[in-house]
Amino acid sequence: MADPGNGLAPDLRKRIEIMADHIARNGAEFETTVKQKNASNPQFAFLYNGEGAEYYQQVLAKHRGTQAPPVAPLRPPAPSPTPVVPAPVMPAPVMPAPAPAGQFSGMTAPMAMTAMANMAMPLASPPAASLATLLRGGQVQGAPPVELADVLRRWKEPQVLALTPEVERQLHGVIASLEHMASRDAIKSGRLWIECNSALAPHIASHIMRRVSFLVTCAHRLHVLYLVHDLLQTEAARKEPLFVTGVLMGVLRLVQLWVDRGILSAQEAEEVKAITMAKELPGVLSPQPQQVTAAAMRPGVPGPSQTMPPMAGAPRPAGAPCLAPYGAPMPPVPMLHGYQKQALAGLQQTGIQTPETVPVGVLASMIASVATPGRHVRYKPLDPAMTPQTLPPMEVPTPQLLAKVEEFYEDLQDEVNSSAASKGRFEEHLRFDTDDPFPQLFRTPQSPPSIPPVVVEALRRAMSKRAMPQALVFVTGNAKKLEEVKHILASGEEELPFEVTSQKVDLPELQGASTQEIAVQKCRLAAEHVKGPVMCEDTSLCYHALKGLPGPYIKWFLEKLGHEGLNKLLAGYEDKSAYAQCLFTLCAGPGKEVHVFDGRTEGKIVEARGPKDFGWDPVFEALEGEGKTFAEMTKEAKNAISHRGRALQQLRSWLIANAASFAEESK
Numbered sequence: 001m002a003d004p005g006n007g008l009a010p011d012l013r014k015r016i017e018i019m020a021d022h023i024a025r026n027g028a029e030f031e032t033t034v035k036q037k038n039a040s041n042p043q044f045a046f047l048y049n050g051e052g053a054e055y056y057q058q059v060l061a062k063h064r065g066t067q068a069p070p071v072a073p074l075r076p077p078a079p080s081p082t083p084v085v086p087a088p089v090m091p092a093p094v095m096p097a098p099a100p101a102g103q104f105s106g107m108t109a110p111m112a113m114t115a116m117a118n119m120a121m122p123l124a125s126p127p128a129a130s131l132a133t134l135l136r137g138g139q140v141q142g143a144p145p146v147e148l149a150d151v152l153r154r155w156k157e158p159q160v161l162a163l164t165p166e167v168e169r170q171l172h173g174v175i176a177s178l179e180h181m182a183s184r185d186a187i188k189s190g191r192l193w194i195e196c197n198s199a200l201a202p203h204i205a206s207h208i209m210r211r212v213s214f215l216v217t218c219a220h221r222l223h224v225l226y227l228v229h230d231l232l233q234t235e236a237a238r239k240e241p242l243f244v245t246g247v248l249m250g251v252l253r254l255v256q257l258w259v260d261r262g263i264l265s266a267q268e269a270e271e272v273k274a275i276t277m278a279k280e281l282p283g284v285l286s287p288q289p290q291q292v293t294a295a296a297m298r299p300g301v302p303g304p305s306q307t308m309p310p311m312a313g314a315p316r317p318a319g320a321p322c323l324a325p326y327g328a329p330m331p332p333v334p335m336l337h338g339y340q341k342q343a344l345a346g347l348q349q350t351g352i353q354t355p356e357t358v359p360v361g362v363l364a365s366m367i368a369s370v371a372t373p374g375r376h377v378r379y380k381p382l383d384p385a386m387t388p389q390t391l392p393p394m395e396v397p398t399p400q401l402l403a404k405v406e407e408f409y410e411d412l413q414d415e416v417n418s419s420a421a422s423k424g425r426f427e428e429h430l431r432f433d434t435d436d437p438f439p440q441l442f443r444t445p446q447s448p449p450s451i452p453p454v455v456v457e458a459l460r461r462a463m464s465k466r467a468m469p470q471a472l473v474f475v476t477g478n479a480k481k482l483e484e485v486k487h488i489l490a491s492g493e494e495e496l497p498f499e500v501t502s503q504k505v506d507l508p509e510l511q512g513a514s515t516q517e518i519a520v521q522k523c524r525l526a527a528e529h530v531k532g533p534v535m536c537e538d539t540s541l542c543y544h545a546l547k548g549l550p551g552p553y554i555k556w557f558l559e560k561l562g563h564e565g566l567n568k569l570l571a572g573y574e575d576k577s578a579y580a581q582c583l584f585t586l587c588a589g590p591g592k593e594v595h596v597f598d599g600r601t602e603g604k605i606v607e608a609r610g611p612k613d614f615g616w617d618p619v620f621e622a623l624e625g626e627g628k629t630f631a632e633m634t635k636e637a638k639n640a641i642s643h644r645g646r647a648l649q650q651l652r653s654w655l656i657a658n659a660a661s662f663a664e665e666s667k
C-alpha cells in the first residue's frame with residue numbers, strides 16, 4: 001500500500017505528526033479543543049478530511065496501536081442538485097418535490113435526520129464495545145442494521161457533503177440570521193428554507209452539524225439548535241414526512257444503546273419497545289398533548305418544558321376499560337406500566353428529564369408520538385420569550401488542559417523555528433509576537449477569534465506567566481508582615497506580573513553602617529538561600545530625638561523593653577516624633593543586583609493603645625492617622641499610609657515596568 005504521507009509538504013507532515021502525537025497522548029477532550037480552535041484554518045484541514053487526513057489517521061492509529069479507519073474523500077464526486085428556493089428569508093416558499101431516494105452517495109434521509117436530532121443531544125460517542133454489541137444484537141423488525149451502524153460511526157465526525165456555493169451561501173445566511181436572537185420569524189424562515197431544499201437534507205444536515213460547533217458564541221449555537229428543534233417537531237407532526245422515514249427504527253436502536261450503557265434495564269427496554277411498536281398506545285390518551293420535542297427523548301437534555309405534557313399511556317384506573325386514542329376501545333396490554341404518576345411527581349421536583357429519570361412509559365409514549373408521523377403531536381413553535389437566548393458563561397478550561405494545549409503549541413513553535421521549509425505559508429498563521437504571546441494560530445485569517453474571550457484570557461495569562469519567573473519569593477519570618485504584604489498586593493489595581501509566594505526564613509539580624517546596607521545584605525542572603533528571585537523587607541522605627549535610633553535595631557528594643565520601655569526612651573526629650581521606615585529589596589537571584597524601595601511614615605511615640613498583636617503598632621501614632629495609633633486603625637487605613645504600603649507601591653510599579661528585564665535577569 002502506498003504511504004499516504006508521501007507527497008505531503010514536509011511542514012505539513014511534521015504538523016500532522018506533532019498533532020497526532022499530542023492527541024494520542026492527551027485524549028478526546030484535547031482533540032476537541034484543538035479541532036475547534038482550528039475549524040477554519042486551512043493549515044489543519046487534515047483534521048477534517050482535508051489534505052493529509054489519511055496520513056494523520058495513520059499516524060494517530062500508530063500512536064494508539066490501532067488500525068487507521070478509512071478516510072472519506074473531502075468532496076464526494078456526486079453532483080449536488082441546484083436548490084429551488086434561493087433566499088433564506090422569504091415570504092412564500094414553494095415546496096419542491098423530494099428528490100428520489102438514493103440520489104446521493106452520502107447519508108440517507110433518515111440518517112440525516114438522526115444526525116440533526118443528534119445535534120440536540122450531545123451524546124458522548126458510544127464506547128466501541130457497546131457499539132459492537134448494539135450492532136450485533138437487537139435487530140428491530142424491518143430496520144436495515146447497516147444504516148444505524150453508519151449513523152453511529154459517522155455520528156462523531158459526519159461526512160460533510162458538498163453543497164453548491166450558492167446553497168452554501170444561503171445556508172450561511174440562515175445560520176447568520178440566528179446570531180442575535182432566535183426570533184420566531186428567523187427560525188421559521190430557516191425551517192422553510194430547509195424544507196424547500198429537502199432534496200439536499202443530508203447535505204444541509206451535515207453542514208449544520210459541523211458549523212454549529214464552531215459558531216463563536218454559545219448563544220448563536222443555541223439558536224441554531226432551536227432551528228433544528230423546530231424542524232424536527234414540524235417534521236414529526238407532518239402526516240406525510242418530507243425527509244424522515246424510519247426514524248423510529250433508529251430511535252429503538254438508541255434504546256438498545258441505553259441498555260448497553262446501563263441506563264435502561266433490559267426489561268424496561270422491552271417495555272419501551274412494546275409500547276412504541278404497539279399499534280395503539282395503551283391507556284388513555286390525552287386529546288391535546290401540548291408539546292413534545294425530540295430533545296425530550298434524548299439522554300442528558302432537559303425536556304421541552306418544566307411540566308411534562310400529559311402523554312399517551314396514562315395509567316388506567318383499576319378495572320376501567322383500556323382505551324385507544326380518542327376513545328376507541330382496545331384490548332389491555334399486560335405488563336406495560338405506561339405513564340407513572342408517582343414517578344412523574346418526583347421528576348417535576350428536580351425539573352430534569354433524562355432517560356434515567358423519565359419513567360419508561362412516558363419515554364416510550366413520547367417516542368411513539370414523535371416518531372409516528374402525524375400522530376398526536378401538536379406543532380407549537382418555540383416562543384423566543386420563553387426560550388433562553390444566551391447560555392451561562394463557559395467554564396474556564398482546567399489548568400491541566402491549558403498546560404497540554406500550551407505544550408502542544410510550544411512543540412509546534414519549536415518545529416516552526418527549526419524548519420526552513422516552514423517559512424512562508426505556515427508562518428502567516430503562527431506568530432508569537434513579543435507583545436502578544438497568544439499564538440495567532442488561534443485566529444483564523446478571515447474571522448474573529450472563534451475562542452471564547454475567557455479562554456483567550458486564561459491562555460494569555462498561562463503563557464505570559466510562563467515567560468516570567470514562576471514565582472517571586474517573599475522571604476520573611478514575620479507572619480504579620482506577610483499578611484499585610486498579601487493584602488496590599490491583592491488590593492492593587494494592576495496585577496503584579498509575578499506570582500508572589502513566601503518562605504519563612506529567619507535570616508540573621510545584621511548590623512551595618514546604614515539601614516540601607518543592612519537591607520541589601522539581608523536580600524543577598526535570601527537570594528542565596530532561595531537560589532532564585534526574592535524580595536525582602538526591613539522595618540525600622542527611628543526617633544528623631546535619638547538621631548534615628550533604635551532604627552533597624554527596633555526588634556531588640558521592643559523585645560527587651562516592651563511598649564512602655566519604647567516610651568521611656570524618650571522621657572528626657574520634648575520631641576516625641578519618630579518615623580517608621582520600610583525598605584523593600586528585590587533581587588533576581590544569587591549575585592544579582594539588589595533594588596531598594598524606601599517607604600516612610602511620620603508620626604510620634606505615644607502610650608500603647610489598641611490591639612497588641614503586631615510589634616510597635618500600639619505606640620506609633622501616624623501624623624495622617626487622625627489621632628489613632630497604627631494598632632487602632634483598620635488594616636486598609638494603615639496600609640494606605642503605612643511605611644510598608646508606600647514602599648510596596650514603589651516596588652510594584654518598578655516590577656510592572658521592568659517585568660521583562662527582571663525576568664531575563666532571573667534566568
Ligand SMILES: O=c1nc[nH]c2c1ncn2[C@H]1C[C@H](O)[C@@H](COP(=O)(O)OP(=O)(O)OP(=O)(O)O)O1
Pocket residue numbers: 475476477478481505506507537538539540554555556558614615616617630644
Ligand atoms: O508595621 C509594623 N508595625 C509594627 N511593628 C512592626 C511593623 N513592621 C515590623 N514591625 C516590627 C517587627 C519587628 O519586631 C521589627 C522589625 O524587624 P524586622 O527585622 O524588619 O522584622 P522581622 O525580623 O520580624 O521579620 P523579617 O524576617 O522579615 O526580618 O518591627
Ligand SMILES: [Mg+2]
Pocket residue numbers: 509
Ligand atoms: Mg528580621
